[in-house]
Amino acid sequence: ELDQAQYYLNIEQELVERTDNLNITGSYNYNRALVLRSKNRLTHIVKAQEILEEQLSSDNLSAKIKLKSTILLAEILIEEVKITNSNREFETLKDMINNLHQAGVATNAYNIIINTLILQYKFALIDGDFTKAMKNLDQAAFYSKIKGLSGLAKKVEYEHKDFDEKLKKWKSVELQSTDLYHKIMLSSIQQYLQEVQKIRFKLKG
Numbered sequence: 001e002l003d004q005a006q007y008y009l010n011i012e013q014e015l016v017e018r019t020d021n022l023n024i025t026g027s028y029n030y031n032r033a034l035v036l037r038s039k040n041r042l043t044h045i046v047k048a049q050e051i052l053e054e055q056l057s058s059d060n061l062s063a064k065i066k067l068k069s070t071i072l073l074a075e076i077l078i079e080e081v082k083i084t085n086s087n088r089e090f091e092t093l094k095d096m097i098n099n100l101h102q103a104g105v106a107t108n109a110y111n112i113i114i115n116t117l118i119l120q121y122k123f124a125l126i127d128g129d130f131t132k133a134m135k136n137l138d139q140a141a142f143y144s145k146i147k148g149l150s151g152l153a154k155k156v157e158y159e160h161k162d163f164d165e166k167l168k169k170w171k172s173v174e175l176q177s178t179d180l181y182h183k184i185m186l187s188s189i190q191q192y193l194q195e196v197q198k199i200r201f202k203l204k205g
Contacts, residue, residue: 022058026065029055033072049076070100071115078122090126097123114140114152118159125163137163 012028015021029051036048052073056066077093080086097119104112117140124133137159144153 022060023062023065026055026058026061026069030065030069030072033069037072037076045076045079049073049080052076067100067103067109067112070096071112071119074100074119075122078119078126081126093123110143110147111149111152114143114147114149114156117143118156121159134163 012024012031015024016028033048033051033055036044036051039045052069055061055069056073061069074093074096077089077096081089081093097116100112100119101116104110104116117136121133121136121140124130124136137156141153141156141160143149144156
């Protein structure tokens with residue numbers, strides 16, 4: 001998907017400069033955010049989030065682009081909630097994922113349903129419900145297989161492998177001091193929030 005996004009981004013950039021077509025602009029912004037997010041640098045991720053939030057504030061987006069943009073934004077927010085543990089962002093994310101699920105079921109769109117199940121898997125991990133997490137991921141694997149959606153099947157497979165690796169680490173690591181752990185976590189969260197604020201200030205300047 002990333003290679004495809006980069007390919008279309010180069011084409012759409014020229015089109016955006018010559019047209020006011022909202023679907024082309026919406027697709028360009030989505031692909032731009034996807035490429036930025038893939039760079040795994042905080043500056044790029046914050047910028048990707050701002051692009052998607054601004055895009056989703058428009059009432060003129062096509063349903064397809066709106067759903068794709070919402071899924072990508074939810075994926076970014078999940079990583080942010082892991083770090084900040086913000087109740088407000090947690091509830092926002094929960095509502096976003098529920099709305100995506102309802103949209104997927106209402107339209108019988110299995111690409112949306114499967115992506116939502118992956119998001120629900122990640123959300124359940126944050127919430128500490130590992131049984132629900134694996135149930136959602138197994139369901140995503142089942143749907144992607146019976147519907148022949150190979151791209152999503154690979155995405156699910158990646159999440160399975162990633163979970164297995166994390167599970168091994170969790171089993172092998174024992175915290176020596178709970179107080180020290182909380183101090184380290186609090187320090188990391190504060191540093192993260194400070195960096196995000198700096199980046200957003202620069203982007204607005």
